Amino acid sequence: MPQKTFRMVVQYDGARFCGWQRQGEDPTVQLALEQALSRMTGRAVVVHGSGRTDAGVHALGQAAHVVLDTRLTADEIQKGLNALLPEDVAVTKCTLAAEGFHARYDAKSKLYAYHFASGSVRPVVGRQYCWWIKKPLDHAAMARAAEHFLGTRDFSAMEAAGSPRSHSVRTVMESRVTIHGQNAVYWVRADGFLRHMVRNMAGTLAWCGTGRMDPDAVPALLESRDRKKAPPTAPAKGLFLVEVEYGKERP
């Protein structure tokens, strides 16, 4: 049978999952996809994601690929998966990719969105998808802090404590805050992200937004490369992996 590489865009609600990456039989998105593909093809399958997402983090556009010996078309793979997958995962797009395409190594950038809800009353409808901050948020201070994350920098201060240190320099191409009534969304695009990096940036924005930190103190915080000086990590449930960008595919 022909060997085909399929490229997928995956949406998931992170609430029930121990993140993207397979960890034995724990509920993970990777395992859910692999189990469904194994049922469809009758053999063991390995799905490769563009990278991990933490337990509780959502995705509107995680990217993945899989190599299969199959006669099934991309459309049949997508329909079969969406019929077999649990209700908190779906494949929103599936296409045949060039041989050798790799969801992780070929990724050029990723866009994340972090959702803040603000107001004296905790949110109920949609509470699963935001971080509620009781104090009013100073959106201008958050926007100013966000600007300081732009550029090519060492983001060690925004990296999870105890992460293996190899290379902590990343390039942030987009870093901005959009306002939605009392609520705010932080958008950040980079060529790669360190462990907990967006959630640490969101935690820093929350401190700036509530007046606990001066937004213009962000550059010195980054220069310190000291995670212990940074505000606490924002909760996973406010974070969405929005899209993964790739260069033009080889024909």
Add this chain to the structure above:
Amino acid sequence: MPQKTFRMVVQYDGARFCGWQRQGEDPTVQLALEQALSRMTGRAVVVHGSGRTDAGVHALGQAAHVVLDTRLTADEIQKGLNALLPEDVAVTKCTLAAEGFHARYDAKSKLYAYHFASGSVRPVVGRQYCWWIKKPLDHAAMARAAEHFLGTRDFSAMEAAGSPRSHSVRTVMESRVTIHGQNAVYWVRADGFLRHMVRNMAGTLAWCGTGRMDPDAVPALLESRDRKKAPPTAPAKGLFLVEVEYGKERP
């Protein structure tokens, strides 16, 4: 102690509830509010809503009132309730009302919103809050059908089968469809609603939107007063009670 009437606006996620109205010990929003108020005041409490909502229906702005012998202020009642209530209910507003105010009898109109999601892939993020229709929706046909619901009419054809028949005439002041990408929201305001009325209207809009029914057949359907001729009831999870309107309160 002084007797006070408090007026409340209540937000809830209907997923876990057997609707608004107390039914013994089943999880209902009314019971959750009454239990929390009983804990705060040390005595049995009855909360009066503007009306029922079905199991699974959400509310952004259900209205209710309660009469209490208490020294607590409206602000203290609200904060206490929001601390005690489960995460799927919150009181978004609480004010002291004129004596004799009644959430049900004084209501002038209610606004509901019904959320349709459309597209070949089932929604994942936010699936709790919409009805997914796989076929593309003809938004113009839905808007045309919605117009036919405007005015003072006998809505028996949109009433749950087997409902007690007393008075099935209601006045619909607003009935329109807003478009959000592939998705659509149906907004309907009336002086009152029959059992399952909005969900039957939404079911009718879905048939018109997918070409199973001509929108201009709606007037004849209403005139038939025959529920059996109408399309199936739309699922509860797409429906939100948005607000309840009252006349100006007596000073």
